Amino acid sequence: MNLAQPIEILRPERLLFGTGLVGEVGAYARAQGFTRILVVADAFNAGRVRLLDLPGSPSVFGTVKPEPDIPNLEALLAMAAATQPELVIGYGGGSAMDLAKLAAVLPGSGQTIHDVVGPEKVLRRGAKLVQVPTTAGTGSEAGTRSLVTDPASQNKLAVQSRFMLADLAVIDPDLTMTVPPAVTAATGVDAMAHCAEAFTSKKSQPLIDLYALEGIRLVGRFLPRAVRDGSDSEARAGLALASLYGGYCLGPVNTTAGHAVAYPLGTRHHIPHGHACALIFPHVLAFNAPVAAEKTGLILDALGLSAAADIFAQSHRFCADLGIEMRLGALGVPESDFARMADEASAIRRLLDNNPRDISRDQILAMYRAAA
Numbered sequence: 001m002n003l004a005q006p007i008e009i010l011r012p013e014r015l016l017f018g019t020g021l022v023g024e025v026g027a028y029a030r031a032q033g034f035t036r037i038l039v040v041a042d043a044f045n046a047g048r049v050r051l052l053d054l055p056g057s058p059s060v061f062g063t064v065k066p067e068p069d070i071p072n073l074e075a076l077l078a079m080a081a082a083t084q085p086e087l088v089i090g091y092g093g094g095s096a097m098d099l100a101k102l103a104a105v106l107p108g109s110g111q112t113i114h115d116v117v118g119p120e121k122v123l124r125r126g127a128k129l130v131q132v133p134t135t136a137g138t139g140s141e142a143g144t145r146s147l148v149t150d151p152a153s154q155n156k157l158a159v160q161s162r163f164m165l166a167d168l169a170v171i172d173p174d175l176t177m178t179v180p181p182a183v184t185a186a187t188g189v190d191a192m193a194h195c196a197e198a199f200t201s202k203k204s205q206p207l208i209d210l211y212a213l214e215g216i217r218l219v220g221r222f223l224p225r226a227v228r229d230g231s232d233s234e235a236r237a238g239l240a241l242a243s244l245y246g247g248y249c250l251g252p253v254n255t256t257a258g259h260a261v262a263y264p265l266g267t268r269h270h271i272p273h274g275h276a277c278a279l280i281f282p283h284v285l286a287f288n289a290p291v292a293a294e295k296t297g298l299i300l301d302a303l304g305l306s307a308a309a310d311i312f313a314q315s316h317r318f319c320a321d322l323g324i325e326m327r328l329g330a331l332g333v334p335e336s337d338f339a340r341m342a343d344e345a346s347a348i349r350r351l352l353d354n355n356p357r358d359i360s361r362d363q364i365l366a367m368y369r370a371a372a
Contacts, residue, residue: 005203005205007205007207007208007252008252009207009208009248009251009252010144010162010165010251011142011165011248012131012141012142012165012166012167012168012169013165013166013167013168014167014168014169015142015168015169015170015171016168016169016170016171017171017240017241017244018171018172018173018237019172019173019174019233019237020172020174021170021171021172022051022052022053022132022170022172022174022175023051023052023053024170025052025053025054025089025130025132025168025170026052026053026054026055027053028130028168029054029055029087029130030055032086032087032128034055034086034087034128035055035056035086036059036083036084036085036086036087037054037055037056037058037059037085037086037087037088037089038058038059038060038061038079038080038083038085038087038088038089038103038127039052039054039058039059039060039061039062039089039091040061040064040076040088040089040090040091040092040096040097040099040100040103041060041061041062041064041091041092041096042062042063042064042065042066042092042093042095042096043062043063044092045062045091045092045096045134046060046061046062046063047062049091051175052089052091052132054089058089059079059083059085061075061076061079061099061103063075064076064092064095064096064099065095066095066270066272066273067095067149067266067267067270067272067273068095068098068099068148068149069148069149069150069151070113070148070149070150070151070157071151072099072148073099073102073113073148076099076102076103077102077103077106077107080103080106080107081107081108084107084108085103085127086127086128087127087128087129087130088100088103088104088127088128088129088130089129089130089131089132090129090130090131090132090140090141090166091132091134092133092134092135093133093134093135093137093138093140093187094133094135094137094138094139094140094147094273097131097133097138097140097141098138098140098145098146098147098148099146099148100129100131101129101140101146101159101164102146102148102159102164103127104125104126104127104128104129104163104164105122105123105124105125105126105161105163105164107126107127108126109122109123109124109126110123111123113148113157113159114157116159116161117157117158117159118158118159118160119160119161120160120161120162121159121161122159122161122163122164123163124163125163125164128167129164129165129166129167129168130166130167130168130169130170131166131168131169131170132169132170132171132172132175133169133171133175133176133240133243134175134176134179135176135179135183135187135243136173136176136179136184136187136188136191136236136239136240136242136243137186137187137188137190137191137243137246137274138187138190138191138194138243138246138247138273139191139194139243139244139245139246139247139248139249139250140247141166141169141171141244141247142166142169142244142247142248142250142251143165143247143248143250143251144160144161144162144164144165144251145158145159145160145164145250145251145254146158146159146160146164147159149266149267154264154267154268154344155263155267155344155347155348156263156266156267158350171240171244173233173236173237173239173240174233174236176236176239176240177230177231177233177236178230179230180230181227181228181230181323182323182324183272183274184223184226184227184230184239185223185227185274185278185319185322185323185324186272186273186274186275186277186278186324187243187274188219188222188223188226188227188239188242188274188322189219189223189274189277189278189281189319189322189324190246190273190274190277190278191215191219191239191242191243191245191246192215192216192219192220192223192242192246192281192303193246193255193258193259193277193278193281194215194246194247194249194250194255195211195212195213195215195216195219195242195245195246195249196212196216196258196281196285196299197249197254197255197256197257197258197259197284197354198212198246198249198250198253198254198255198256199212199213199216199249199295199298199299200256200288200292200295200296200299200356201253201254201255201256201354201355201356202256202353202354202355202356203252203253203254203354204253204295205252205253207252208248208249208252208253211245211246211248211249212245212246212249213298213299213302214245215241215242215243215245215246215249216242216299216302216303217302217303218238218239218241218242218245219239219242219303220302220303220304220305221238221304222234222235222236222238222239222242223235223239223322224321224322226238226239227322227323253354254350254351254354255351255354256284256288256351256352256354256355256356257284257287257288257351257352257355257359257364258277258280258281258284258285259277259351260345260346260348260351260352260355261280261283261284261345261364261367261368262276262277262279262280263276263344263345263348264340264341264344264345265279265280265328265331265333265341267344268337268340268341268344269331269332269333269337271331271333275324275325275331278319278322278324278326279319279324279325279326279328279331279371280367280371281315281319282311282312282315282316282319282326283312283367283370283371284367285299285311285312285315286311286312286315287357287359287363287367288355288356288357289311290357291356291357292356292357296311300314300315303315303318305318326371327371327372328368328371328372329372335369335372338365338368338369338372339365341364341368342361342362342364342365342368343361345361345364346359346360346361346364
């Protein structure tokens, strides 16, 4: 237990959590006197901007991609340069919120996305930032990281900066009621993976372990319910809280091999991030168990599984029972691409170096083959 490991925990300046609070975004904008507002959303949420109750006629960038890339970001930045927003609102899943962060800091800064990749390279923020999640998975509303895919390398560029922390995060579980079962399942497992990976990380810290373990418990209790009945308001609220806790885990600790091995599935084959994390989760959990036996047992217990039974089989069944396809072949990923995927995953040292057990390129390749 790393009791003495230094840690800094950053939180949004103001956070509102509860049903029916989405209109508080408009109240905040009015109180601040903002007239130039830019909403960053996917196509679905662009069609329900009215729920934010914003003043005036906000500009809406409504073409956020599920796995945003540099061209997607550049189109947003062009709109931001033209509208010069005083307030940027991320409204959607992690992709919308991640791009909103960059739209709040890059325009007018003289910096490009390549200038700010890595920790704390952003020079300043030019607009206020509000985050409004409409899925329960990434926890991006609580964090300081943004991920964008570089089409040239097919790798995710990771930006981390305290300037990308929200001034206001409004988490209204009612906004997730329309999320279909498959997306509910995948995003829920993503939230759980954030918690589980942080919990077992070499950088794990007791201050974060509290959030991590409770986030896993919330997913174990509420995710099957929300998949069965999307109108279950208690389950939706539980998952929204789990996602927030997962976001708290990402800041000071971050993820490990699970996300590194999952990333090529999204960047190369456009498998939604949460689905990719779910597919990989049982393989990495079982791989790490020999060096993280106690914490692995606590993860299984929090999910309502048995620490005395087969780790891989149980965690695989947990995901599969949610309706998640757990075979790469069924998702159109050819075995001929496994070697290149393993090369790319094994190069993501910012995550792999946090993993509790050293993992080689060949061991990652073996995971892909086992998931075929």
